[in-house]
Amino acid sequence: MHETDMTKALILTVRDWWEAQPERPQISQIHLTVGRFTCVEPASLQFAFEVQTQNSFLQGAKLVIRETPLIAFCHRCQQEYQPEIGIQYACPTCGSPMEDIRSGRELKIERIEYEQFNYMS
Numbered sequence: 197m198h199e200t201d202m203t204k205a206l207i208l209t210v211r212d213w214w215e216a217q218p219e220r221p222q223i224s225q226i227h228l229t230v231g232r233f234t235c236v237e238p239a240s241l242q243f244a245f246e247v248q249t250q251n252s253f254l255q256g257a258k259l260v261i262r263e264t265p266l267i268a269f270c271h272r273c274q275q276e277y278q279p280e281i282g283i284q285y286a287c288p289t290c291g292s293p294m295e296d297i298r299s300g301r302e303l304k305i306e307r308i309e310y311e312q313f314n315y316m317s
C-alpha cells in the first residue's frame with residue numbers, strides 16, 4: 197500500500213514537470229534515490245510503477261532505483277555507524293540510542309532522462 201501511494205505521488209511530480217516542458221518529451225528513465233530507512237521495497241515500487249504507468253504518458257519509461265544505506269551519527273563517540281534496520285539501532289560502541297540520521301531517509305527524483313527530438317530530415 198505504502199508503495200502504491202508513493203508511486204502516485206511520484207507520477208504526479210513527474211507529470212507536473214512534463215507538462216511544463218514545451219516539447220512534452222518521451223521520458224525513458226526516472227532515476228530515484230530511495231533510503232533504506234524509508235522501508236520502501238524497491239521491487240514493490242517497480243511493480244506499482246509498471247502498473248500505474250500503463251497507458252499513460254509514462255508508458256515504457258523505466259524506473260531506476262538507487263538505494264542509500266541507513267547511516268547514523270553518534271555524538272558521544274563522534275562517529276558514524278550503520279544501524280541494522282529492525283534489529284539494532286543503538287550505537288554499537290557505546291549503546292546510545294539512534295538520534296541523528298545522516299542518510300537513509302531520502303526519497304527523491306535524482307534526474308529524468310528523455311528522448312531528444314530530432315528534426316533532421
Ligand SMILES: [Zn+2]
Nearest residue numbers: 270273287290
Ligand atoms: Zn556511540
